[in-house]
Amino acid sequence: MNVLVCVKRVPDPGARIELAAGDQAIETRKLGFTIGPHEECAVEEAVRLIEKLGGSATVLTLGPADAEEQLRDSMAVGADRGILLETEGDDWDPAQTAAAIVAAIRAAERQGSRFDLFLFGNESADAGGFQVGIRVAQALDLPCITGVKRLEAQANKVLARREIATGWEVYEVGLPALLTVREGLNSPRHPSFRSLMAARKKPIERSRPERDPVGLELLRLRLPPDRGTSAEMLGEGKAAVPRVIEVLKELGVLQA
Amino acid sequence: MILAFIEGERNPISPLCLQALTFARELAAGQGMPLEAVAFEREAGDLPGVLQRHGVSRIHRVEHPRLDDYAPEAWAKALAQLMDRARPQFVLAAATDRGNEILARVAAVKNLPMAANCIGWAPGSPPVVVRQRWGGSLLEEAALHAVPPLLTVAPHAVEVREIETQMEASLETFSPVLEEKDFRVRVVAREETHPEGVSLRTASVVVGGGRGVGSADGFRVLEELASLLGAAVGGSRVATNNGWRTHAQQIGLTGNRIAPDLYIACGISGAIQHYVGCKGSKNILVINQDREAPFFRRATHGVVGDLHEVLPALIEEIRRIKT
Ligand SMILES: Cc1cc2nc3c(=O)[nH]c(=O)nc-3n(C[C@H](O)[C@H](O)[C@H](O)COP(=O)(O)OP(=O)(O)OC[C@H]3O[C@@H](n4cnc5c(N)ncnc54)[C@H](O)[C@@H]3O)c2cc1C
Ligand SMILES: Nc1ncnc2c1ncn2[C@@H]1O[C@H](COP(=O)(O)O)[C@@H](O)[C@H]1O
Numbered sequence: 215m216n217v218l219v220c221v222k223r224v225p226d227p228g229a230r231i232e233l234a235a236g237d238q239a240i241e242t243r244k245l246g247f248t249i250g251p252h253e254e255c256a257v258e259e260a261v262r263l264i265e266k267l268g269g270s271a272t273v274l275t276l277g278p279a280d281a282e283e284q285l286r287d288s289m290a291v292g293a294d295r296g297i298l299l300e301t302e303g304d305d306w307d308p309a310q311t312a313a314a315i316v317a318a319i320r321a322a323e324r325q326g327s328r329f330d331l332f333l334f335g336n337e338s339a340d341a342g343g344f345q346v347g348i349r350v351a352q353a354l355d356l357p358c359i360t361g362v363k364r365l366e367a368q369a370n371k372v373l374a375r376r377e378i379a380t381g382w383e384v385y386e387v388g389l390p391a392l393l394t395v396r397e398g399l400n401s402p403r404h405p406s407f408r409s410l411m412a413a414r415k416k417p418i419e420r421s422r423p424e425r426d427p428v429g430l431e432l433l434r435l436r437l438p439p440d441r442g443t444s445a446e447m448l449g450e451g452k453a454a455v456p457r458v459i460e461v462l463k464e465l466g467v468l469q470a
Numbered sequence: 471m472i473l474a475f476i477e478g479e480r481n482p483i484s485p486l487c488l489q490a491l492t493f494a495r496e497l498a499a500g501q502g503m504p505l506e507a508v509a510f511e512r513e514a515g516d517l518p519g520v521l522q523r524h525g526v527s528r529i530h531r532v533e534h535p536r537l538d539d540y541a542p543e544a545w546a547k548a549l550a551q552l553m554d555r556a557r558p559q560f561v562l563a564a565a566t567d568r569g570n571e572i573l574a575r576v577a578a579v580k581n582l583p584m585a586a587n588c589i590g591w592a593p594g595s596p597p598v599v600v601r602q603r604w605g606g607s608l609l610e611e612a613a614l615h616a617v618p619p620l621l622t623v624a625p626h627a628v629e630v631r632e633i634e635t636q637m638e639a640s641l642e643t644f645s646p647v648l649e650e651k652d653f654r655v656r657v658v659a660r661e662e663t664h665p666e667g668v669s670l671r672t673a674s675v676v677v678g679g680g681r682g683v684g685s686a687d688g689f690r691v692l693e694e695l696a697s698l699l700g701a702a703v704g705g706s707r708v709a710t711n712n713g714w715r716t717h718a719q720q721i722g723l724t725g726n727r728i729a730p731d732l733y734i735a736c737g738i739s740g741a742i743q744h745y746v747g748c749k750g751s752k753n754i755l756v757i758n759q760d761r762e763a764p765f766f767r768r769a770t771h772g773v774v775g776d777l778h779e780v781l782p783a784l785i786e787e788i789r790r791i792k793t
Contacts, residue, residue, distance in 0.1 A: 251724040345574035438609050454775065458771075459754070
């Protein structure tokens with residue numbers, strides 16, 4: 215089984231987002247970068263599948279040159295190779311992103327790669343467009359199941375479950391197919407020192423993608439009004455307990 | 471004309487869908503356009519009655535012998551065909567799993583942009599939407615260069631309002647042309663789950679733990695407090711990543727959104743990805759040993775201290791009161 219996983223480099227903003235001058239992006243100078251939890255699970259699932267069924271896992275990202283870090287992170291937990299579609303680091307809309315990914319997949323297939331399974335996050339952590347995977351599936355005429363949280367894969371088909379309020383919807387499709395997955399699908403492993411070292415030697419193909427005209431154009435970012443409360447401090451350590459009890463009673467959580 | 475995608479599911483019509491209808495109606499009124507709706511499900515109760523009270527003037531009921539259960543490709547294709555015929559100037563849905571999926575698919579089929587999780591809108595050519603990023607911790611103003619714009623409405627972007635003067639909605643059947651292949655992705659089975667204990671999403675009190683809890687064992691005091699208060703137990707992503715809690719108990723951007731009367735957050739720092747999951751709570755009591763922890767700035771009540779000291783003392787006191 216050959217699996218392609220698409221991941222996106224995003225900042226980890228901690229407790230407060232700050233905007234960079236120009237309001238086009240988050241201020242990231244003091245921040246670390248990561249991929250979203252859904253995508254971590256996608257990478258983990260790809261690695262488990264090839265461990266079980268053989269084959270290879272490729273991880274692809276569209277982003278700045280620094281997004282190599284996220285490809286290396288994914289290779290450190292078991293992906294075999296990386297594809298970096300290098301941009302200037304500015305915002306690409308979901309349709310532009312999908313078109314560039316589709317072109318890259320077609321190029322890889324022209325060079326002899328065959329993918330049986332394509333894994334995406336259900337939504338990206340930062341933009342949350344809920345659509346790149348679906349657009350890629352449409353362009354490549356692949357069956358697509360979204361929001362997958364349980365997966366059983368065989369060499370030629372997958373059984374996927376999606377959680378709804380009352381339980382699970384079960385889907386079954388033949389391969390090749392594209393799935394968008396959610397955190398909870400598995401628990402991603404941590405890389406070992408050895409696997410981190412090994413990842414540094416794995417191959418990455420770099421190219422500059424073509425960019426379609428923009429459809430959903432970012433004009434500016436802004437912060438929502440913060441309900442910045444000033445917490446009523448109830449005390450320190452055990453000494454706070456009497457006040458906590460009073461509050462629980464006031465809120466009707468504890469019957470007086 | 472503005473077209474709203476209606477979801478039925480079990481419950482005749484969900485609150486999120488009614489919110490999206492209210493949003494759509496305000497948009498329609500601002501543009502002087504009628505509001506129409508498209509529905510796929512048959513068992514949707516008194517759909518016309520409900521939609522009329524929300525200002526819908528025409529309902530397109532999609533009928534096809536193979537459209538029994540959810541099949542995203544077939545639904546999207548049907549909606550795209552209806553758009554070709556009815557020519558809406560806007561298409562909206564609630565930003566639910568289905569709403570997002572169907573509009574994204576229609577967008578892909580028709581090569582249009584789609585904006586998910588919108589909370590506002592301003593007219594113009596092109597129109598501008600305000601949409602949520604990072605689960606609502608950041609807002610984006612974006613121009614939608616397309617006709618019709620496709621957008622999904624974020625939960626709680628507006629409050630549901632019915633109209634005062636009711637009008638008659640006409641009911642029309644729409645029969646899409648679908649092929650076998652359009653049903654390659656469809657629900658083949660359903661499994662019901664019966665969650666044990668108090669559910670996180672509906673609990674009126676939630677006790678949550680993070681890295682500060684220290685271990686799976688450390689959660690015992692949280693469970694004890696929860697059982698005394700009839701509360702559900704949840705955790706931060708650190709707690710679930712470490713295997714101290716299951717992912718089903720995670721609170722946050724990629725976990726559950728909770729909205730209890732009281733959320734007691736123990737040993738959690740208050741990262742935005744956690745906060746977006748609990749900001750609907752009426753009261754938040756933060757217990758953290760670091761007085762500089764960011765969570766205190768978004769809490770209603772705070773205790774500075776080691777949770778493993780505070781919680782046992784609190785539990786003892788509650789027990790004393792209860793007996
Ligand atoms: C895209 C993305 C999505 C994410 N989704 C989620 C999500 O859904 N939910 C989520 O929770 N996180 C999510 N995260 C992770 C998030 O950014 C934080 O890393 C996480 O919430 C931190 O968890 P924490 O507060 O338990 O740990 P920390 O940030 O390490 O905080 C631990 C806190 O415990 C306090 N403490 C330590 N010991 C004690 C003690 N004995 N008594 C009292 N206090 C103590 C410390 O002072 C500290 O404030 C996501 C991250 C990303 C990038
Ligand atoms: N720049 C990118 N590079 C690679 N994959 C991406 C990129 N943007 C989005 N994706 C993939 O598409 C999914 C959905 O993104 P979105 O439509 O932005 O919510 C993400 O979880 C990723 O798997």
